[in-house]
Amino acid sequence: MASFIHNPFAHDKDKPQETPSQEPAKPDEQSLTTILSTHDQRAELTLLLATCTALMRKPITDIFDPRYAGKLSDSQFDNPLENKNLDLSKVNVEEMDKEREEAEKRIKELSEPEMQGLKKAALAFFDAWRDSVLGRVGQILNGEGEAKGQKEVVSKTLVEKKSEESAKTEAVKLELKSSIEEENKSESELVTEAVKNLYPPVKTPLADLDEEKRKLILHSLMLLLLSLEHYAAHSRILLLHMTSSLNLSVEFLTQNESATARTLIKAAEEMNADKDVAKKADENQSSRKWKVGLATVAGAALIGVTGGLAAPLLAAGLGSMMGGLGLAGTAAAGYLGTVAGSTVVVGSLFGAYGGRMTGKMMDEYAKEVQDFGFLPIRKFSKPRKIEKEYRRLRVAIGISGWLTDKEEVIKPWRVISPSIEGFALKYEMEALLNLGNSMTTLLKSQAWALAKKEIIRRTIFAALTQALWPLGLLKVARIIDNPFTVAKTRSDKAGQVLADAIINKAQGERPVSLIGYSLGARVIYTCLVTLAERKAFGLIESVVLLGAPAPSDSADWRKMRSVVSGRLVNVYSENDYILGFLYRTSSIQYGVAGLRPAEFVRGVENIDVSDIVDGHLRYRFLTGTILKKIGFEDLDLEEVEQERMEAEELEELEERQQEKEHGKGKGKDADEEAKDMEKEVEKKNEQNMMDWATGKLGLSGEKGSSLWSGWGGKEEGKRAEAKGDEVHAKSAGTAANK
Incomplete structure (x- = not known):
């Protein structure tokens, strides 16, 4: 991999640009x-x-x-x-020496x-x-x-x-x-x-x-x-x-972005690419080239692969898009320059999603990470409708950090609204299912219940980093240590692959926002560090990491901050005992971002959620709540409320199950309980993989099966489409009213 990427701005000043009439x-x-x-x-x-x-x-x-x-x-x-204004009489000498040491x-x-x-x-x-x-x-x-x-x-x-x-x-x-x-x-x-x-x-x-x-x-x-x-x-x-300086609302900016994207797609799509698809098919000789080549071109078909005739369409569309504001068609075409005259450029802007990720690039990534791919967060009953109407100038990618069933790849990210083009990253399903099953089994155990009481009684979380974990818990640790180590290693690889996909414009020439919890946050951490190492700037808009199993040291966060143009948010909880337990070995001495602030780097927002997150698994059910509190731009408030109600129901169910399980566990020593837990995890993993193999998980997209088979259904599709229509209507603004 090259150390530097091409700077797209170096030659812009030499390009001839159209000027308005x-x-x-x-x-x-x-x-x-x-x-x-x-x-x-x-x-x-x-x-x-x-x-x-x-x-x-x-x-x-x-x-x-x-x-x-x-x-x-x-x-x-x-x-x-x-x-110079420091009051030396109020200075703690030891703290001052420590600050001086840190500064040096x-x-x-x-x-x-x-x-x-x-x-x-x-x-x-x-x-x-x-x-x-x-x-x-x-x-x-x-x-x-x-x-x-x-x-x-x-x-x-x-x-x-x-x-x-x-x-x-x-x-x-x-x-x-x-x-x-x-x-x-x-x-x-x-x-x-x-x-x-x-x-x-x-x-x-x-x-x-x-x-x-x-x-x-x-x-x-x-x-x-x-x-x-x-x-x-x-x-x-x-x-x-x-927007801030002109005293306009962010909502207007978002709606304007959506309307502009829709106009670009609609105008460019008028250039029918069917002939080009057929021509490409004839050019491919081997069966393998046929499959990959057609997939790539078909992905680009929705916005065309020819150029030169889109300018009048774009000018007309953009000229009327602002309704009463009436942007002149000649001005619109002139402002867009070469974009107004080339559907190839429009295709590059939006990434022709589905093409690049199912072609050569996808083949390469499949060698590195199993099941790597982007899944649209919402399913629409009319497949091409999302392609035409719901493409956006910005992309959000949500990444889950562990799984217990198929829907957890996508479900936590339904809180992202259609105002941004949302995807969920699917990767290493087997490893994440194994980890999820191990963690949920551990939490139900008598060993964890007793250990948690002892942990809380000590009150000082820092003491737990000194190898003072309860012996009973350490005896059952084997059911989770290996799954976490395996999943963490594969998450690091997935982060490198994600960075490569973003650099190679799998999502087009658009800003990408990344949100992830648990090992999903680890994927993002590795991705950002990789982008920094490759000097890939201007690609990432904003990032939110929830309960990240990643170092909190300044060197890494400085690298991460350098490639994020907008917000970089570290959400942590001091009550995340599971994360502390998983990180109890040598890594803990460097500090864990999911347990404490990432300090000494300006521009990093550290958000303490200890009051609402009492365990690592809670992030899965609080993504929308936390994103709302930090002022995240693109949220579906209906889904946030739905998430909150589901979290409350789950909490009640867990309490009843824990009482039941703890009753069963009485009288067993830690070794016996560990054996029973291993059998339970093995059984869950076998069932998950059986469901996956038979297509019940519905996420493989292989052998001609639908990418979405087994997920959502017609009603979910209609609900998502209805929400998209609402955003579409709002985006039309004064033009729709007119």
């Missing part, structure tokens, strides 16, 4: 130049863009700043070694060639992207040089001030509140509030324009970003900064 605009046909009619207004837009990109650049340099120690004072970037350790860590190289590469990538954006906007506003020059005059003081405002919310942490006022807030309000905290608005006269004009500015910028032939994660974060 300079004919006078009709009253209902607006463009950036008609809305920003004066030179001063255009200068304000380029200045705003330059300021926002400068604000985006500073967190990258902050990642590699050794002064950050994870304290509240760091919101003002106070260095504990040089703080960070300085040494960041002076290593690997970290210096990572910093240099991250900044070089960002600067190339920024130049391409400012240059493209400058072309439209007739001042490319002026637009790029704005980045040099942006006030350093302003950037630092805004960075500090953002850091304040980070230092205070996004605590999970249970007040009535918080619970009654809508998803849109929670998200908008979180975005304004994370991306404080930049003061600009443009915020005083009419709302319709501000919306059209944001929409036009989105088209200009797409004209770069990708929708990089940096581009999405820039639009969040602009």
Whole structure:
């Protein structure tokens, strides 16, 4: 594998770009130049863009700043070694010495060639992207040089001030509140509030324009970003900064993204690719080439594989998409540049999903990881409908960390709404089923019940890292140690494969958000570290890790943060005794992210959920609840509520089962109970594999069987489709009303 990936921005400035017609605009046909009619207004837009990109650049340099120690004072970037305002009479000398030692350790860590190289590469990538954006906007506003020059005059003081405002919310942490006022807030309000905290608005006269004009500015910028032939994660974060500064809602941005994606797909699909599919089939000689080649082309068929005739369709679609705002068709086509004239480019943007992952790439990944593949979170009764209507400019991938049945690959991720294109990662089913069965069996045992009472009685969790686990529990540990070790090793491999799939654009040129619990979070951890090692920036938008069985040391989290353009959230619980038990060997000394904060790296959000997560298996039933609390953008609140009710029912059932099982276990010593538990796990695993082999798990997709056989059914498909229709209707906005 290459150490560096191609920088897609390096040559953008040399590409000829179409410019909008300079004919006078009709009253209902607006463009950036008609809305920003004066030179001063255009200068304000380029200045705003330059300021926002400068604000985006500073967190990258902050990642590699050794002064950050994870304290509240760091919101003002106070260095504990040089703080002139420090009251020495109130200083604990031992703590001060410890802080000094930690600071010296960070300085040494960041002076290593690997970290210096990572910093240099991250900044070089960002600067190339920024130049391409400012240059493209400058072309439209007739001042490319002026637009790029704005980045040099942006006030350093302003950037630092805004960075500090953002850091304040980070230092205070996004605590999970249970007040009535918080619970009654809508998803849109929670998200908008979180975005304004994370991306404080930049003061600009443009915020005083009419709302319709501000919306059209944001929409036009989105088209200009797409004209770069990708929708990089940096581009999405820039639009969040602009949304906040223009005083628009995040909901509008999301709906605008959905409507734009739908228009691109619809226009490009008009180019019928049937002939190209047939031609490709004739070109393939062998049976193997036929199967792989057709799969690849068929995946691209929905958006076509020819180019050159899409521009009028796209211009018409985008010109009417904003309804009353009336973006001129000539402006729309000009803003999109080559994207408006090539369905090949549109296909690359969306990844032609189904093609790339079932072709050569899938063959290669199958050698590395069993069952590797992306499953759509929702099943639609009309198979092609999701392809046409529900493609999005952004992708979310949910990753489960253990399984007890087939549905747990997908079910936890139904809380992700259709406002983003959602997938579940399926990998190493056998290993994850084995782990899930082992963990649930252990939790029902008498040995665990007695051990937990002893653990709670000690109160100090740190003592458990000193090999002070109850002897009875250690005797039954063999039923879970090997399954965890095997699943963890395979999760690391899956993370490397996932990184390769993302780099190779299996999901297109779109920003990807990753969410995972337990070993699913481990997959993400390995994926991000691999992306950093390969200098693959601008691909990942946001990441949420729940109960991650991964190190919490700063070196790894610094690498991870460097490849995440948006939020990197570490959700942990100090009550996760199972994770502590699984990590009780040498790994524990380095700290476990799922048990404690990942410290000393600025830009990492650490969320303590100890009050609601009393065990490792709880994450599976609290994904939606936790995502809602942290202000995750794309949530289906109906599914979140459904998840909550299922969690309550399960908890009651578990309590009854534990009472029953503990009664059976009385009188048995730990060795006897361990043998019984091993038999139970073996029986569950055999049943799972039998179901899988006979197709009851419905997730293999082999031998012509439906990828979705055995899952969901017609009613589930209708329910998912209805929710998609609702999002579709909202996305239409003023155009639908008109």
